[in-house]
Amino acid sequence: AQSVAQPEDQVNVAEGNPLTVKCTYSVSGNPYLFWYVQYPNRGLQFLLKYITGDNLVKGSYGFEAEFNKSQTSFHLKKPSALVSDSALYFCAVREPYGSSNTGKLIFGQGTTLQVKP
């Protein structure tokens, strides 16, 4: 069965330092991977996705993510964190193509990013 794991409930980083939010996945076939961000009492905002091609994907607000097939990881990164980056981050994988083709996303549990001034 497909699954997504975010091993850290919370990540703390000082403003200006690089940040990494970890995500590992388990899915048969080629994964479609996504990162979303959620601010308090708001919906999820799409940050970036990996479909195919270059393993380093660039997204919104200066975020990027690196797809590593051998380690089945898709870690979210940013070279220099901002206090305004503090939020809840979700990694998600889409079901592989199959007879159902439902497009369902499987989400990780979320990681709270806290950026201190």
Place this chain on the structure above:
Amino acid sequence: DGGITQSPKYLFRKEGQNVTLSCEQNLNHDAMYWYRQDPGQGLRLIYYSQIVNDFQKGDIAEGYSVSREKKESFPLTVTSAQKNPTAFYLCASSITGTSGSWEQFFGPGTRLTVL
């Protein structure tokens, strides 16, 4: 939050009442989804619909019902059979078909509280 609206933003329900949460999108997306979010549990799929007049149960459909009479609308009813309905409810939509990457776009959410 794109072209997806959810109403109301806050909703209070008494024990034994059914309540309906609205979700409307103007993105011309075929697929729509309802999720429930509880603290520390991420998002859990309640129902989803890939096309008008068709929908499927997600992982936690018990105590909920939906309809999809129009492409733009996917209302969720929380029935009295749902024993612990207090949560944050999120609606999403996406394109479908093999040519799309199918990222989902989310509405702003409805916070439901049982009194």
